[in-house]
């Protein structure tokens with residue numbers, strides 16, 4: 548068993564290659580938390596699906612009381628996946644664990660973000676690094692599409708695309724407040740055949756994203772299906788051949804859905820905690836969702852008719868997500884903002900927004916449209932790497948001055 552693990556870890560070029568190294572890392576940590584003399588370690592196992600070492604922590608008689616998870620590549624302990632020190636202690640002393648969790652939750656303070664409405668031009672990976680930790684209350688986005696044809700895509704390989712998406716998802720984890728939601732609109736991608744001798748391919752992008760979210764410290768909450776009218780799918784061309792010939796095996800479903808996947812930054816805080824501890828009870832009251840909300844995970848919404856961005860999602864979709872997963876006054880981030888649908892929906896619903904996009908044309912659209920968004924004081928919007936938008940009355944003043952000068 549140990550020999551086998553060693554082989555896998557060497558093959559994968561892990562930094563932690565054997566059970567002894569894994570045990571040493573855990574012993575160092577246990578001595579930091581003063582538990583090294585009252586515990587013993589079980590047999591470490593390598594989990595090469597996630598590139599972890601899992602090391603059982605036991606009491607002296609061998610009974611397991613928890614586990615330590617180590618990142619096999621970096622040697623770091625992954626605290627979000629490791630049994631918390633206070634839980635190990637409670638299990639050692641045979642105390643009531645639920646009391647400890649309750650005590651921990653009641654000690655935490657609800658933090659209100661002080662971010663302003665923000666629009667930034669550039670790579671969101673850089674912005675996310677600069678933002679304060681836990682300063683965002685909700686993330687809603689749809690990522691750029693992967694397209695195998697180099698003329699349409701900045702990514703040559705699918706793995707390269709996923710690597711970039713992982714970077715954004717990982718950095719988003721730091722800026723998202725604990726226990727809050729990351730909602731992502733993502734769909735399988737159709738790669739058209741390069742010649743008549745090849746078949747087209749469909750890449751199940753949402754399932755690859757799912758794995759990344761779980762590995763990066765989010766819990767899966769919901770898979771919402773955005774259902775479009777039947778006509779919307781025919782534009783893809785999929786299913787046309789079958790419609791004409793009707794041969795078995797040729798069947799291909801016309802896609803009329805997209806996924807809206809809901810994740811939550813991993814936490815032991817209950818949702819109730821956020822409602823009980825919000826400092827403004829009126830905000831909680833005002834954020835309640837009226838009748839007519841979506842009761843199932845199938846949401847029927849027409850696609851966007853926004854002609855300014857080829858991949859804009861409908862404002863109705865953004866509004867539903869923002870209503871269901873944030874309170875009024877919260878900060879909603881879209882790291883791939885496009886034409887700024889999330890910003891317009893968020894401000895209309897009394898939330899703040901943080902929008903990033905690396906395409907100057909789309910930033911221009913946001914700068915143009917922001918003037919008509921509700922509840923936005925342009926004097927108070929932070930524009931990064933782009934010209935600020937002047938409030939309307941200032942433009943009028945300028946106009947007046949010009950007239951005066953004549």
Ligand SMILES: C[S@@+](CC[C@H](N)C(=O)[O-])C[C@H]1O[C@@H](n2cnc3c(N)ncnc32)[C@H](O)[C@@H]1O
Pocket residue numbers: 669670671672688689690691692856858859860861882883884885886887888889903904905906909
């Ligand atoms: C699917 S579109 C988003 C459309 C948006 N939901 C809307 O309603 O208009 C993805 C956007 O991500 C932007 N983008 C791609 N890579 C980026 C990066 N590294 N940083 C910031 N924006 C990026 C693209 O310019 C594009 O506008």
